[in-house]
Amino acid sequence: MAIEATQFKWQERRTTTPDGVYRVLRTAILDGTVPPGGQLRETHIAADLGISRSPLREALTKLEEEGLVVKIPFRGSFVVEVNARDVAEIASIRLLVEPYAAELSAPTLRGPERLRLKQTIEELYRATDTHDIPASIDAHLRFHRLFYEFSGNSALQALWNGWENKLRLYFAVDHPTYSDLHEIAVEHDKLAAIALEGDFDGFRQEMASQFKNALRAQQ
Numbered sequence: 001m002a003i004e005a006t007q008f009k010w011q012e013r014r015t016t017t018p019d020g021v022y023r024v025l026r027t028a029i030l031d032g033t034v035p036p037g038g039q040l041r042e043t044h045i046a047a048d049l050g051i052s053r054s055p056l057r058e059a060l061t062k063l064e065e066e067g068l069v070v071k072i073p074f075r076g077s078f079v080v081e082v083n084a085r086d087v088a089e090i091a092s093i094r095l096l097v098e099p100y101a102a103e104l105s106a107p108t109l110r111g112p113e114r115l116r117l118k119q120t121i122e123e124l125y126r127a128t129d130t131h132d133i134p135a136s137i138d139a140h141l142r143f144h145r146l147f148y149e150f151s152g153n154s155a156l157q158a159l160w161n162g163w164e165n166k167l168r169l170y171f172a173v174d175h176p177t178y179s180d181l182h183e184i185a186v187e188h189d190k191l192a193a194i195a196l197e198g199d200f201d202g203f204r205q206e207m208a209s210q211f212k213n214a215l216r217a218q219q
Helices: 018-030 042-051 051-064 083-108 114-129 134-151 156-179 182-197 199-208 210-219
Strands: 071-073 076-079
Touching: 018 042, 018 051, 018 134, 018 156, 042 051, 051 071, 051 076, 083 114, 083 134, 083 156, 083 182, 083 199, 083 210, 114 134, 114 182, 134 156, 134 182, 156 210, 182 199, 199 210
Parallel strands: none
Antiparallel strands: 071 076
């Protein structure tokens, strides 16, 4: 699927820097303007944004490093496609290991990093209440990353690092399906409270409830 330049017309601000172009394209990917599998045609995008190919190619390289774009020789750049079964398999593993990561990280998140957890939830509320899908995805991922980051377990951290880009693309498809995006923030506020209370069986049950859509592909 080729993405025509007109789909970027919503971006009124013209930008010529690689970082600026990166933000424009990243937002278009994460808010669904450019769907998984969509082609990013350099000629059209450069003309639409009023830029040369150089900053565009730098931006595409950064998106490729982030796992959002794949460059296919002689064909061009495409948004990475989301494999529902892969996401389901990740979800089934997360149900087993994330409650353990939450248990390991709980002392830190109750103590010196409690403010960081609170700030992440506030960011998620702010993003969902303004219907900012890219920002809500970033906050969503930051929330879950905290449990792995502060678990003190490098194997758990490596698991999360291996999943994050696939989850980012899955959330780009999943977040717009919510009739009320605010619900995502409420769900994660509840998860945080359960983790801080030390109810890790309850944490797993709440995750299972939230993962119904992701797990469906494995059935």
